[in-house]
Structures are given as structure tokens and as C-alpha cells.
Amino acid sequence: MKFAYADPPYIGQSKRHYKNHKDYAGEVNHKELIEKLVSEYSDGWALSLSAPSLKQILNLCPNDIRVIIWVKPFHAWKNVTPSYGYEPVIVFGGRKRKDYGNKSVKGLGYQDWISANITMKKGLTGAKPERFCIWLFEVLNVRPEDTLDDLYPGTGIISEMYTWYISQYKEDASDIKEIAKQNKQEIRRWL
Numbered sequence: 001m002k003f004a005y006a007d008p009p010y011i012g013q014s015k016r017h018y019k020n021h022k023d024y025a026g027e028v029n030h031k032e033l034i035e036k037l038v039s040e041y042s043d044g045w046a047l048s049l050s051a052p053s054l055k056q057i058l059n060l061c062p063n064d065i066r067v068i069i070w071v072k073p074f075h076a077w078k079n080v081t082p083s084y085g086y087e088p089v090i091v092f093g094g095r096k097r098k099d100y101g102n103k104s105v106k107g108l109g110y111q112d113w114i115s116a117n118i119t120m121k122k123g124l125t126g127a128k129p130e131r132f133c134i135w136l137f138e139v140l141n142v143r144p145e146d147t148l149d150d151l152y153p154g155t156g157i158i159s160e161m162y163t164w165y166i167s168q169y170k171e172d173a174s175d176i177k178e179i180a181k182q183n184k185q186e187i188r189r190w191l
């Protein structure tokens with residue numbers, strides 16, 4: 001299956017946060033982006049966005065999407081009450097769980113939210129934490145034969161974690177729980 005993850009700059013924030021970044025190219029056209037996701041990634045995709053832009057972006061999406069939530073217990077406190085302590089992720093499709101039985105490396109993808117602190121000192125605003133990456137893979141239910149195109153790579157953490165995540169399946173994809181057990185130590189590094 002062919003999946004995509006899009007983590008573009010928040011609407012109206014591109015210049016402020018990324019003007020000095022090598023892949024900065026002005027504001028992202030979200031209508032075009034969602035059209036691309038829908039037409040090129042019919043197996044599944046996910047799109048991160050800011051809570052204030054949720055209504056605007058949902059209006060551009062097909063009906064059969066889910067909104068799942070990254071909760072940030074530690075997050076930036078601005079002069080806004082209540083603070084912005086979560087980030088929505090719009091998800092379409094994904095591999096049906098019954099295809100492989102109800103198994104995954106960490107079991108984070110059974111719930112529609114994850115709790116993970118924001119990253120610091122990564123050199124890029126909006127860099128995703130490792131726990132978020134694993135949750136995303138498990139919500140889409142990726143398997144070793146899949147591809148995941150990271151459309152806004154930033155630090156490259158999504159691809160790095162994807163390579164690690166897929167490697168957990170290498171020995172025997174039929175018994176994921178056993179693999180998870182064997183790799184407990186390594187998995188703990190990310191959680």
C-alpha cells in the first residue's frame with residue numbers, strides 16, 4: 001500500500017517559522033495539497049494542522065476522514081486561554097486491521113489520540129516527537145511492504161522512525177507480539 005503524511009506549515013505561519021529553511025516556498029496551498037492526497041494516495045494519508053485552521057481545512061476534505069488528536073501535555077503557552085494544547089491530524093484510509101489480525105509493534109494505533117510532549121532543540125519548529133511517529137504508523141497500520149511518502153520532511157524524523165518501525169517486522173511478520181517483546185528495550189527508547 002502507498003501512504004503519505006503531510007506536515008505542512010500551519011496556515012499563515014510559513015514565513016514566520018520557516019523563511020530561513022532550505023525548503024521554504026511561501027504559503028502552502030492546502031486545497032491543492034488535499035487534492036493531491038486524495039488523487040495520489042487512495043490507500044491512506046494523514047495531514048497535520050493547527051486547531052484554529054480545522055474548520056477551514058475540513059471544508060476541503062472528503063467526507064470519510066477521521067480527526068485524531070495529538071495531545072501535548074508540555075506545549076507553548078501563549079497569551080491565549082485556554083492554551084493550544086493539542087494538534088489535530090486528519091486521517092483517511094489506512095490498512096484494515098483484519099488483514100493482519102489485531103497486532104502491531106506497540107499498540108498505540110488503537111486509540112484516536114496520543115499524548116506526547118513537543119520536541120525542543122531540534123532546530124525546526126514543529127518537529128514531531130518519536131512517539132507521535134509510531135502512533136501515526138500504527139493508526140495507518142503500515143506493514144513492511146508499504147511505502148510512506150513524507151511530503152514535508154523537515155528534520156526527516158518520520159522517515160527515520162519509519163525505517164526503524166518497519167525493521168521491527170523483518171524477522172517474522174506473522175508474530176508481531178513476539179517481535180515487540182524481543183525489542184522491548186529498543187521500543188522503550190522512543191516512548
Ligand SMILES: C[S@@+](CC[C@H](N)C(=O)[O-])C[C@H]1O[C@@H](n2cnc3c(N)ncnc32)[C@H](O)[C@@H]1O
Pocket residue numbers: 007008009010014018021022023024025026027028124125126127128129152153154155156157158
Ligand atoms: C511542520 S514542518 C515539518 C516537520 C517535520 N514533520 C518534522 O517532524 O521534522 C514544515 C516543513 O515544511 C517546509 N516548508 C515551508 N514552506 C513550504 C512550502 N511552501 N512547500 C513545501 N515545504 C515548505 C518548512 O521549511 C518545514 O521544513
